[in-house]
Amino acid sequence: MTGTGDPVVIVGAGHGGATLAALLRQSGYTGGVVLVGSEVHHPYHRPPLSKKFAGPEAHQLLRPAEFYSGNDIRLRLGTAVTAIDRSAMRVRLADGTELGYRALVLATGSTPRPLPVPGADAAGVLTLRTLDDARALGAALERGDRLAIVGGGYVGMEVAAVARSSGIAVTVVEREERVLARVAGAELSRRLTDAHRLRGTEIRTGAQVRAIRTADGRARGIELADGTLVAADTVLVGIGAAPDDGLAHRSGLACDGGVLVDEQGRTSDPAVFAIGDVARRPLPGTDGPVRLESIPNVTEQARQVTAALLGAAHPAPEVPWFWSDQFDLKLKIAGLVGPGHRVVAREGRKPGAFALFHLTPGNTVAAVETANAPGDFVAGKKLVGDRTPVDPVRLADPAVSLRDIAATGAGV
Ligand SMILES: Cc1cc2nc3c(=O)[nH]c(=O)nc-3n(C[C@H](O)[C@H](O)[C@H](O)COP(=O)(O)OP(=O)(O)OC[C@H]3O[C@@H](n4cnc5c(N)ncnc54)[C@H](O)[C@@H]3O)c2cc1C
Incomplete structure (x- = not known):
């Protein structure tokens, strides 16, 4: 990708779209970048919406509005992409305009599932x-x-x-x-x-x-x-939320519970990519492609697509993780929780602090769920990535450091 001619067009000015546009510029991409978003707002953080939901704290911009003009990123807000013509490499917008693209990235996110019962359309x-x-x-x-x-x-x-x-x-x-x-x-x-x-x-x-x-x-x-x-x-x-993959479906891209992509975010069309909530991606250690809804996931995929568009080596896969705040509990979860895991609890020294390790039958750590235990989270996430067997008895003992456990594995 040389950076001349038609721009990279990004559909969806949410977390993934805005992150990708910024990463392209940070990585030295000099071609055109257009970010099309159906919402009227500049790209903002979604996580605060369920943790604050009123007042200025809820409205946190991902980057200041001037960032986009200052970095030559063209924003087309308040208008949706309604159709893709893949053979002509063009998209049509709801306002009737068309854009040619050299690469197209779908970052359309997901939409809340409706409740299929009488009265669900009532006010309130x-x-x-x-x-x-x-x-x-x-x-x-x-x-x-x-x-x-x-x-x-x-x-x-x-x-x-x-x-x-x-x-x-x-x-x-x-x-x-x-x-x-x-x-x-x-x-x-x-x-x-x-x-x-x-x-x-x-x-x-x-x-x-x-x-x-x-x-x-x-x-x-x-x-x-x-x-x-x-x-x-x-x-x-x-x-729950369903992937916003209607546009991809209509343009004939391979979809199956989300837009199917490879480890570089590429869809069944090599000029079209998909990232974030809308994409179903390969992940090491899983049986098939997975669709994740998290900020670390969409950020990782934005990095993958940046590398692909710049012709750089694709980044090493990351351990998926997620966070949630509930009352005074700061939750951080790494890896994917699944059936058939044995759970080992490691209670923290401070009240309300704990880590729950999900072990496979071979005693490797598949996932760790932590509350108010940032150190255990970091060490646990590393154990998930290492995929070396651990000793469950030592894991449960808060007196044994997780770093030692990682160093010695299942041995003593
Ligand atoms: C309330 C809430 C709380 C969350 N809390 C956390 C958390 O604590 N931690 C965490 O890791 N994750 C959290 N998430 C998930 C996280 O926000 C999403 O995974 C992330 O925003 C996905 O990024 P995305 O770019 O794929 O989609 P989005 O950020 O949803 O952006 C998609 C954008 O595309 C636009 N769009 C759709 N179709 C079109 C079209 N045809 N043309 C133009 N624009 C279009 C949409 O309007 C939207 O603005 C939370 C999500 C919600 C809703």
């Missing part, structure tokens, strides 16, 4: 993905609305924590037998459930929503399959 039924969503939620909670959250995933549990901390009545309704069932181990779910209940959040697991009860077009509560009514003025639906 919200989802949380964008800054505008967060503002709507913040306004509802400032009124002191009672909050029901459908879905005990990370976003739902984070919102529950912030709302409870402001004294709001919160009920979490989860279809599975435990919260965070898709993304966390059973022990972490149990500890977090305890932490939430201790602070007054009502958590109902194994509970199916039958309908949103409404009056005058406004949500008034949730009706569960067993007939129970959970009264609420605001209902937040947080039942």
